[in-house]
Amino acid sequence: MSMHGPIATHRSATGVPSGRLAVWWLLASEIFIFGGLVTCFVLFKLNGTPGFEDASLTSVTAGAINTFVLLTSSLSIVLAHAAIEKGDREKSFRYIWYTIGGGVIFLGIKTYEYTGKIIHGHVITENLFWSFYYTMTGLHALHVIGGMVIMALISFDIRKGHNYQRVELIGIYWHFVDLVWIFLFPLLYIANF
Amino acid sequence: MSDAYAHPNYVKIWYWLLGLLALSVVGPMLEIPTLTIITAFGIAIVKSYLVAAYFMHLKFEKKIIWFLLILSICLLGVFFFGTAPDLMMTDGDQWIDCIADKSCVEQRL
Amino acid sequence: MSQAAAAVQTDTHAEHHEELNFLHKYILPVDHKIIAMQYIFTGMIMAIIGGYFAYAFRMQLAFPGELVPLYGLVGPGEYNMLVTNHGTIMIFWVAMPVLIAGFGNYLIPLMIGCDDMVFPRLNRLSYQIFLVSALVLIASFFVRGGGFGGAWTAYPPLSSVAEYSLTDWGASLWILAVALEFVSFLLGGINFITTTMNARAPGMKMLDIPIAVWFIVVAVILFMASVGPLVAGAVMLFMDQRLGTSFFLPSGGGDPLLWQHLFWFFGHPEVYVVLLPTMGIVADIITVFSRKKLFGYRTVLYTAFATGGLSFVVWAHHQFIAGIDPRMANVFTVTTVLISIPLAEMMFSYIATLYGGSIELKTPMLWALSFLAAFLIGGVTGIYLGASAMDVYFHDSYFVLAHFHYTFFPITIIGMFAALTFWFPKMFGRMMNETLGKIHFWGTFIPFNCIFLPLFFLGLAGQHRRIYNYDHFPDLATQELQNIRIFATVSLVVMMIFQLVFIYNFFISMFKGERAPNNPWNANTLEWTIPSPPPHGNFKTLPTVYRGAYEYSVPGRELDYWPQNEPPEEN
Secondary structure, three states, rough: OOOOOOOHHHHHHOOOOOHHHHHHHHHHHHHHHHHHHHHHHHHHHHOOOHHHHHHHHHHHHHHHHHHHHHHHHHHHHHHHHHHOOOHHHHHHHHHHHHHHHHHHHHHHHHHHHHHHHOOOOOOOOOOHHHHHOOOOOOHHHHHHHHHHHHHHHHHHHOOOOOOOHHHHHHHHHHHHHHHHHHHHHHHHHOOOO | OOOOOOOOOOHHHHHHHHHHHHHHHHHOOOOHHHHHHHHHHHHHHHHHHHHHHHOOOOHHHOOOHHHHHHHHHHHHHHHHHHHHHHHHHOOOOOOOOOOOHHHHOOOOO | OOHHHHHHHEOOHHHHHHOOOOHHHOOOOOOOHHHHHHHHHHHHHHHHHHHHHHHHHHHHHOOOOOEEEEEEEEOHHOOOOOOOOHHHHHHHHHHHHHHHHHHHHHHHHHHOOOOOOOOOHHHHHHHHHHHHHHHHHHHHHOOOOOOOOOOOOOOOOOOOOOOHHOHHHHHHHHHHHHHHHHHHHHHHHHHHHHHHHHHHOOOOOOHOOOOHHHHHHHHHHHHHHHHHHHHHHHHHHHHHHHHHOOOHHHHHHHOOHHHHHHHHHHHHHHHHHHHHHHHHHHHHHHHHHOOEEEEOOOHHHHHHHHHHHHHHHHHHHHHHOOOHHHHHHHHHHHHHHHHHHHHHHHHHHHHHHHHHOOOOOOOHHHHHHHHHHHHHHHHHHHHHHOHHHHHHHHHHHHHHHHHHHHHHHHHHHHHHHHHHHHHHHHHOOOOOOOHHHHHHHHHHHHHHHHHHHHHHHHHHHHOOOOOOOOOOOHHHOOHHHHHHHHHHHHHHHHHHHHHHHHHHHHHHHHHOOOOOOOOOOOOHHHHHHHOOOOOOOOOOOOOOOHHHHHHHHOOOOOOOOOOOOOOOOOO
């Protein structure tokens, strides 16, 4: 546990530790950002705007594998949290890096997907569906990258014995990134409705 | 400072998630629109509940956080329903096709 | 938290610090008080820029086609850039940083009795991102094509297509600046909310929190909930501009009305985001200077929640004539008129607080009272605009402009001066000059009314907004109306000259003012229990709170105030 910083950081009148409370507020605001994009997507889709049938052109296999990868990485980060709660620094460190590995695979598959689509002429300006596809998955990917970077920093920190509580916090963030993908997958990959 | 609760069996939840993922991939393949919506989106909601409740420990968290998250989703719903009439009803029954129906010219509409 | 746990951590960490060097004290501070000053000073500098723009375009309106002294010629494109950036700067780079980030940062830890924000380094990062956003906006004025001129509302296709806006990179830098400012305030907001929820001094229950703190926190929550869809929209608009997507272009399947909805879904709660902090500050000032309890603390709190909640369902009243479904206009008219109820109730509570009080007309009180008077006019004229039938005539006219200046100006400028004159002794350890303060007050308030009251009548006469020269409109180019424009502009110049009085007072008092005691105003809240200015770590020992913030003139007590941390008398 770190005692650096002001006393304010370690008080908790609500009973929820400040770090966790702050992450939940962050997620609430992120719900509005991704939610805003998703709502706009749904508005256009339900309106029958041309282009949205292109959801059949995205590879369900790639999307499903990515969903599997993110779900598994969610498991590994929560196991990392369980490990650090027992004080097992080395195990937690390993599991955090499994999660980062999952992120790398996810980004790899997305890169493969993007490349394939762009080569076939499905660029961001083709129609509204593709604009949303690249924007939503791109913003999501940026959050994945950000999460991976922070996870790496936290892993080194805990290995030195500091700030164990941050594993849970980055875990909650990572689960959120997973949740967004859980919704992006049917929206962008399933077409026939 | 960790709250005392028994850890759920994370791996078991993961198996459930993978099963649901399989269902949500297979369901749309049957090409029945209603079934697609139930499997693709309904299952997404179930999956997100599992991740939120067990992986994010919302089941063991103070209720206020659930409330915050549900409220956020509801506000997005407000945005959707406030915007939808404009974006989605461009051919409403209040519209007169003024070019086809010359009467609106006489009525100076 | 138990008393025992509190007892363990009563001494602050101040003793464990070596003295910081200049870089880490003033340029890269983590102390919330210094970060607050950074926000306030940056906001004041941006106010000068925003005010300068207002001067330039008002001179153009009063003396069309003539060279504006100290500026140059204001052509139509230039005019659009000036009005756009005046609005953008005043809302995002003056109102929010000074009232929310500045005073929020300064007051929250002090008023809830803790030694800093919960995340001091996040606090520092928030300011740094904010500073970058201000610099990006200023950079947008110097790129080819100049600054963005599509109004602060940035409706596409004007804002998304460079051939229409004529400000290719100016428009993109504008969006980038606004987006960065949003990120800065999202991060800052998390800090404020977590600190207020978690770091309160022992004994401070929710209902003991001063209204200023409550309202800043509610404002920040409103901001965080409403800005998300606009961040999404800003990303989409940026892509329309730079990548040629068609999110908002009908030719590509998009819809310009979607931007309007995304913008105003944020834009309406935003006005309450800026209103609530000033309302909170005014509550704290009027209670101190009428030596009276706040009339209906809980009522005031609930009206703030009601206003905040309702603010999410009124947004399309900005779009009544944009082509929205008229049936939705019905819905939004009802909700808009409804929202005036909790706000009126709040005002009534404030007036009831004043009634029967022992009023001291010190400078902060003058500002607080003038806020109530001016905001009342602003609020009432808003009801006219909320009725969609009237709005058909009033939309985009000077009536709207006068309405929102009668709300925004009290919120931003009057609120800023009220807060600055009230907390100056605490911040700088010296008293401001009362006489100069009063001169500055009257020299601001009277010209303010002279500028904006006539504008209602211009609006009624049919004058529309965002027009650089009314010579082209015969009905509006009459000498009578032009005289009104000149009168308003002259009043603006007079008001700006009087600001020099404030600048002089502010800086002279900072160095030469009479030394301020801990509690010059005999107020109750915790910031007045510590030295002026507060030391690093704020409280030598963390206070324990025994009562609410508004126990003034309690019967049976010798003193007419009762600090929150004073233990109850043994009887």
